[in-house]
Amino acid sequence: MSVTIRDVARRAQVSISTVSRVLNDTCRVSEEKRRRVLEAAEQLGYRPNPVARSLLTKETGALGVVVPFVFGEFFAELLNGIDAAAQERAFCLTISTSHRHEHELRAALQSLHKRVDGVLLMTPEMPGEQAVAHLPEDVPVVFLNTRLSGDGYAVVNFDNAGGFRALTRHLIALGHRRIAVITGPEAAFDAAERLRGYRMALEEAGMAFDPAWLIPGDYSQRAGYEAVQTLLAWPERPTAILASNDQMAFGALSALREAGLRVPEDVSLAGFDDVPSARYTVPSLTSARVPIRDLGARAVQCLVDHIQAETPPAPRSLVLPVDLVVRDSTAPVGGRLHTAAIEPTARKA
Missing domain, CATH: 1.10.260.40 (lambda repressor-like DNA-binding domains)
Structure with missing residues (x-):
């Protein structure tokens, strides 16, 4: 009893x-x-x-978290950062997924109503204001990696465009001119921002943007694998491939290896996110390092500050920097020893 x-x-x-x-x-x-x-x-x-x-x-001691998925290294790192920050502040988590579908997002948000004190929401596939239409107005919300059209909500993003620009500039500095990009989901805010960074770097180098070098992807390893199969069928192959996330870069690396092509001697390859396993691939993967755990921790801090404030604070918009991390998967055209200048923020890891 x-x-x-x-x-x-x-x-x-x-x-x-x-x-x-x-x-x-x-x-x-x-x-x-x-x-x-x-x-x-x-x-x-x-x-x-x-x-x-x-x-x-009228308090639950819980925070709601809605993300597109919970599998993969990116989301594992993100949720670890959120969980650690929430525990430090004596909150527990209730986690749901949207699978990038609005009807699943709506169901997830409705299930959280009155069960949590506030919500952390990642909806890169739709504007934040559209997503919160499924929540009561008085529920505190902080967005992660999401586009907002106004300043009515707090958001913690990272510099998607700046990170992809740095990767592209790195490859251009190595002499690459035929640079293919495996893009992210068409409707995703972060994928669009990374593509914008690619175009910025090309323009700065006086190179024309050619959409023919874009191969659609969905952030999965399979998409990266299939994209390389498409690229290898072209009469003019790229000398470098930029994958919009590390998972697609892993799939691309597998397809290149199966085709008998060497990385980076025959094709340079880079990813984005710098998930933990990126340094352990063979060759180790050049990537753009996103502060994934910090992204989650900062979002928790903003949300708890809102929940515990007597008067709701003014919404904050944070953009976390992204660093270029140069490893063994990129080299000058032809795989010669690296002699080109690298971004000042780049580092060998």
Whole structure:
């Protein structure tokens, strides 16, 4: 039989309301009564019922998290960062996925209503304002890696365009001119931003943008594998391939190896995100390092600040920097020793 708040009150010889005040720290209680309540709760092994407490305080002690997927290294790192930051602030998590479909997003948000104190929301495939139409207006929301048309919500993004621009400039500096790009999902904000960075670098180098060098992808390893099969059928092959994320770069690397092509001697290859396994591929993968865990931690900080503030703070827009990390998968055309200048932010890892 579970111990109740009545049992604690009886053991401490105080009222139920006094036990509630002590355990929730809502009002001043004499030190003597506080000591008796805490000792009684400890002796009886009493643990407050979070559901019952939420009915009284209107707080759940939980944060909702809605992301497109939970598989893959990017989302594992992101959720680890969110979880660590939430635990530091004594919040637990309720996690749902949208699979990049609006009807699943709507169902996920509706399931979170009244079960969480606020929501972290990643919807790169749709504007943030469209996504929150499925939530009551009074629910605190912080977006991650999402496009917002206004400044009505807090958002933590990373520099997608700047990171992809740095990767493209790196390849151009190595002498590459036929640079193919395996793009992300057509409707995704981050994929569009990375493509914008590619075009910026080409323009800065005086090179024309040719959409024929773009191969559609969906951020999966299979997409990267199939994209390379398409590229290898072309009469003029690229000397370098830029994958819009590391997962597609891993698939591309497998397809190049199966075709008997060497990386980077025959084709240079780079990814984006710099997930942990990028440094362990053979050859190790040049990538753009996204501060994935920090992205999640910053978003939690913004959300908890909103939840705990007496007056909701003004929405903040943060853009985290992305670093170029040069490894063994990129080299000058023909695979010669690297002599070209690299971005000042680049680093060997």
